[in-house]
Amino acid sequence: MYKVDVNSDLGESYGRYTLGMDERIIPLISSANVACGFHAADPVVMMKTIKSVKEAGTQIGAHPGFPDLMGFGRRNMTLSFEEAKAYTLYQISALSGMCQAQGLKLQHVKPHGALYNMAAKDYELSRAICEAVAEFDKDIIMLGLSGSETIRAAKDCGLKVAQEVFADRGYEEDGSLVNRNKDGAFIKDENEAIARVVRMVKEGKVTAITGKDIAIQADSICVHGDGEKALLFVERIREGLENEGVEICSLKEVCK
Amino acid sequence: MYKVDVNSDLGESYGRYTLGMDERIIPLISSANVACGFHAADPVVMMKTIKSVKEAGTQIGAHPGFPDLMGFGRRNMTLSFEEAKAYTLYQISALSGMCQAQGLKLQHVKPHGALYNMAAKDYELSRAICEAVAEFDKDIIMLGLSGSETIRAAKDCGLKVAQEVFADRGYEEDGSLVNRNKDGAFIKDENEAIARVVRMVKEGKVTAITGKDIAIQADSICVHGDGEKALLFVERIREGLENEGVEICSLKEVCK
Amino acid sequence: MYKVDVNSDLGESYGRYTLGMDERIIPLISSANVACGFHAADPVVMMKTIKSVKEAGTQIGAHPGFPDLMGFGRRNMTLSFEEAKAYTLYQISALSGMCQAQGLKLQHVKPHGALYNMAAKDYELSRAICEAVAEFDKDIIMLGLSGSETIRAAKDCGLKVAQEVFADRGYEEDGSLVNRNKDGAFIKDENEAIARVVRMVKEGKVTAITGKDIAIQADSICVHGDGEKALLFVERIREGLENEGVEICSLKEVCK
Amino acid sequence: MYKVDVNSDLGESYGRYTLGMDERIIPLISSANVACGFHAADPVVMMKTIKSVKEAGTQIGAHPGFPDLMGFGRRNMTLSFEEAKAYTLYQISALSGMCQAQGLKLQHVKPHGALYNMAAKDYELSRAICEAVAEFDKDIIMLGLSGSETIRAAKDCGLKVAQEVFADRGYEEDGSLVNRNKDGAFIKDENEAIARVVRMVKEGKVTAITGKDIAIQADSICVHGDGEKALLFVERIREGLENEGVEICSLKEVCK
Secondary structure, three states, X not given: OEEEEEEEEEOOOEOOEOOOOHHHHHHHOOEEEEEOOOOOOOHHHHHHHHHHHHHHOOXXXXXXXXXXXXXXXXXXXXXXXXXXXXXXXXXXXXXXXHXXXXXXXXXXXXXXXXXXXHHHHOHHHHHHHHHHHHHHOOOOEEEEEOOOHHHHHHHXXXXXXXXXXXXXXXXXXXXXXXXXXXXXXXXXXXXXXXXXXXXXXXXXXXEOOOOOXXXXXXXXXXXXXXXXXXXXXXXXXXXXXXXXXXXXXXXXXXXX | OEEEEEEEEEOOOEOOEOOOOHXXXXXXXXXXXXXXXXXXXXXXXXXXXXXXXXXXXOEEEEEOOOOOOOOOOOOOEOOOHHHHHHHHHHHHHHHHHHHHOOOOXXXXXXXXXXXXXXXXXXXXXXXXXXXXXXHHOOOOEEEEEOOOHHHHHHHHOOOEEEEEEEOOEOEOOOOOEOOOOOOOOEOOOHHHHHHHHHXXXXXXXXXXXXXXXXXXXXXXXXXXXXXXXXHHHHHHXXXXXXXXXXXXXXXXXXXX | OEEEEEEEEEOOOEOOEOOOOHHHHHHHOOEEEEEOOOOOOOHHHHHHHHHHHHHHXXXXXXXXXXXXXXXXXXXXXXXXXXXXXXXXXXXXXXXXHHHHOOOOOOOEEOOOHHHHHHHHHOHHHHHHHHHHHHHHOOOOEEEEEOOOHHHHHHHHOOOEEEEEEEXXXXXXXXXXXXXXXXXXXXXXXXXXXXXXXXXXHHHOEEEOOOOOEEEOOOOXXXXXXXXXXXXXXXXHHHHHHHHOOEEEOOHHHHOO | XXXXXXXXXXXXXXXXXXXXXXXXXXXXXXXXXXXXXXXXXXXXXXXXXXXXXXXXXXXXXXXXXXXXXXXXXXOOEOOOHHHHHHHHHHHHHHHHHXXXXXXXXXXXXXXXXXXXXXXXXXXXXXXXXXXXXXXXXXXXXXXXXXXXXXXXXXXXXXXXXXXXXEOOEOEOOOOOEOOOOOOOOEOOOHHHHHHHHHHHHHHOEEEOOOOOEEEOOOOEEEEOOOXXXXXXXXXXXXXXXXXXXXXXXXXXXXXX
């Protein structure tokens, strides 16, 4: 039996500002990555998001980012090891404690935006993040780009890992994502995207931009909930997976 | 045997900015109130503070404040119940998780600055703070102004309470602190201040600004560590208490 | 010939967050109040807003607020005189310089949210704001609640003033707005609202919540652009005013 | 007659946090670089700094930085061209307007910390900064690392430029500063440092770390005011320059 998790970034509103369609995407995913107040979210938003996720029975994870609300955590920042570790620990602690007050436990941690992308290529940065997670709670699953330095660092820290793939993105031969500005960065045909995801899950393979098949592990698929079109695509991916006998379940189940 | 706790606000540096003489005051107190990143402190500062407090064997508590770094949490802000509760929960969660990573447990929570002063007079605001603490962990001790609304709300929320007194401040007949701009707001004579503290602890009484003796409960004495003079005064208070047979111990011991 | 200005708050987006329908409301108003980065807006948003306002030929003003992005400047804060003055000066300077780079000049200043409301009743706070404006540029028009302390302070500082009225709000006999939680706070009937506005402009009178007519000066009408319904209402107000022979023109024209 | 400017970074306190010894360094320099609220300073601090600088008759400049108070603007951030330009314009506008209220005019702009260092090597980033300055006011002098991309971009934008040198730093053969982690990064001998500065000013030459003499233009010398030792060193540099017939005067005089 094939299993895969479907995750999405949530709880990214802030004060008077609303972002995303959280109520719509939550029922469609098995794991929610919740912003922790650095790149998005404030404590009131976090509380509401936790309650929505809890109500839906979806698993919850922390989505720590750079301290850059103005840039939504999407701009590279050069942090020291100590800073990256402390910022991660602060954010996951804040979310975890708010979950605890609702009787929930953090399932996973997935870095956000530029932190995710930088860490995927930078072992030391990944190590700082993963040490924070491991010192906080060894049972938390680290969710990172499939085959990345984040996965390697997480394993070195003794954490359980979950490898993330993207349905709508092209891959280089080394398993990294094709740069967004390059041809082939995005898989525009929905049927092709779904077929690729199914193959990644069932065969552990994907065709790189060069035409060569490469090995890839797909524990979780990243989806978006920021528009009608995105939501429809999630429904189609779910359908495609289920039609192919792939069960969608939380990271906890996948990583068992 | 008389017992009292001695507490101080700590960990108020931020990034490149240093405040206080934490290394000097920590060995002189039994409970440390550690800033949580809203009115002061950043995650790196918090991590260092936790390690210093741990090393000294001092008990640790969270010191949540208004989200106002520019005003150091000393300016009144009008928060909704929901905001006050979520902001408190976020801050104590963040600090608590960072403590957990160091094998420490939060002993208490004491609101900071304007939040402390507003809550002392405002049951609803105190209630929001105390509900956050109680939903997070029922075992945490709430430290608030002796006889204040904060104490009342904490009891209503089923929390253990610790009542705080000030050595260097005058009291009104109703037990509130004399306004800082009024004559008699400060006890300038050190010997008198120490004598007053000893009497508060041993007799549960203090002479109000009107000359009348009032009842007051003294579980903890607030001291400052922001200068040589302040540090010397703490040493003298400690000496004064010990000479009078009062044992200085953590809130956990006092509130047993 | 009767003249009145129509103003609206604009440029309140921030980073990845979008608020309001600026492109739609700008052509319908004669004066734009542009957020300056404290309660809303970042420099990129400000630059875009200035360009949109410039293109439409609408007059521009600064909309300074409390340093409280999380609360959108809608929460009361207790600032010292020095703080209120410096925060105002900083914000109007920032916007003014950005306008200067586009060849525009600030027409007016209108405080935002809680700062507007607090200042309306607090002469000292208004004075701090108005001193900042006057020291920056004596030619800037101060836009405040009709009959408020802000108007009084602005006159005392030698500034030109523009008195603002609300089409959709009830008034107390003393000219203050009926509290939002009280019956009669809002004028729900659109025709009534428009008739009231026309009368305020032409007769200088409005019927207070008590039924008594009071004097009121209406130099500018505040409108909202945060939804289809709001935009339609602005069109109806414009129509209503023009049908009654009232010319809509900028504050500069009204205050000449 | 040889002329050189002596500049220092100032006004870097924030709220309750004090940094630097501004009152002590101001009389020793000819140009002050004043923080604008992004990496340091708040409006109250800025107002006080402007007044101190005005009183001393020192020339004032803006010191814009990354929006990173937590990192004091010392951490690399990846900004888009539009962001870098808007952030610079916002900051220099804010300071300039506050100066205007005190009857002062901005003499120059010098980027701070990581923005300075990144811009020195990155023409596009420098271009964004310089376009902001040029669109704001063509008369402002751009102060940047001698021989850097910032100088090149400033000239391309039609700005007057001032080239900055460091007394206590080693230079590579290409005129860039020796990396702080490399041997030879710092000139530890004070007499040597002073001799080097004098030679840079009078001969336009400095000995690079390789032993080879390179050409360098020295319009301004950067000094620090963050300690007794630093202040003493500034006094010695002044003395050394004056003894060698070099007049210390503001950038306005040097760049005439």
